[in-house]
Amino acid sequence: MTDRLTALLHEEAEHLAVPPPHAAQVIARGRRLHHRHQAVTGIAAVAVVATLGVVAGLLGGMHPDRAAEPAGTTDEHGAMFTLGTTVFYDGGTEHVAIDDKAVKSSYYTSAGLLVRHGNNNASDGGGPQRFSLVTPSGTVRHVSVVTEESVPGVDPAQPYLAYTEVTDGTVEVVVHDVAMDKEVARVAMPGDFTWGGWSGPPVALSGDTVYVGSDGVTRTVDWRTGKVGTTDVVTGGYPVVQGGRTVGRDGDNAVVLDVATGKTLLAIPVGQYGYAKLSPDGRFATVDAKDGKSFTVYGVDSDTTATFDGYSFGYGWTPGDDLFTVSKHHVVTCSATSGDCVTGDQVIPSEGGGVAPDDLRLANQTYES
Secondary structure (H helix, E strand, O other): OHHHHHHHHHHHHHOOOOOOOOHHHHHHHHHHOOOOOOOOOHHHHHHHHHHHHHHHHOOOOOOOOOOOOOOOOOOOOOOOEEEOOEEEEOOOOEEEEOOOOEEEEEEEEOOEEEEEEEOOOOOOOOOEEEEEEEOOOOOEEEEEEEEEOOOOEEOOOOOEEEEEEEEOOEEEEEEEEOOOOEEEEEEEEOOOOOOOOOOOOOEEEEOOEEEEEEOOEEEEEEOOOOOEEEEOOOOOOOOOOEOOEEEEEEOOEEEEEEOOOOOEEEEEEOOOOOOOEEOOOOOEEEEEOOOOOEEEEEEOOOOOEEEEEOOHHHOEEOOOOEEEEEEOOEEEEEEOOOOOEEEOOOOOOOOOOOOOOOOEEEOOOOOOO
8 A cells, every 4th residue: 555655646746846845944844853764745745756856857858958059158167066976167078086985065165166075975864074175276185174964054255164063062163264274263152953953053154154053043153253143134944145145035025135234135026935046156046937847047136037947956056157057968058147058068977986976966056955
């Protein structure tokens, strides 16, 4: 009977178009349950199937090639992503290997691409999380930070990695300069952390401020001065801050907010269940269509909009704010303002080494669970 029920759920999922859930909301709600291995049922199961389908289909060509007109992309280094333990950069034309078993995620910093890796590609129960820095010239440097089940934060304009550790019940915010490979700050903060299964509360980094998702409130830590405060602008739980901006809801609108002032910078009508996601520097916001077949990119500081096929989760951002995806073994790079796309000539292989050789992960994308 259980097998039959599972089959029916999968059959229903194939006929439903469900937009992928907002990563931060799903992570925060799921972690509060403290039951990571419970069966997922109903609409949640459909959403998971839909999201996994996006990732699995990227190399196989889930997203059709768009216009062949030059995209006029702004980024000198192009798309960055990992396949297995191989890091591709310069739009996929160059690559280097990470000396480990699997890659978990990667992050843009001013010093290069920071890669989080370990014994497997899991964030939960995956053991030690090690870090390497891939510089713009392609040199791979070991970073002497090892965490376990923690969610780090970076600011693409800075060379810093922020994360938390819990020592004798006290949460400490740690900031590490990945260019110098040196810890530059460690700040103890008040409050408890009991709602998630991570080793410490998740964080976001923007400027000199680390946003910490502690129990009941988002705390702010100025890591240079050690001053600790709170904010009601950033949603509690799993903090999301990009370029001094965050996202929220106001009635049937998804809104982009200035975290310092709380001012609404952009309001997008999305209905009851819609949400927005930000580009790494907060200059653009994306909203998926209700039918899950397309998404729209909005300029936060301009009136530009551009619509693309597929789920937004299937696309990443370059450091220069162009969108990209990997379709039919080629990198497709698109202008976020005009929607024009260009397909690269470089052929991307099917596998890239390690224990999960066909695992494709886009830089600066959220892969927490």
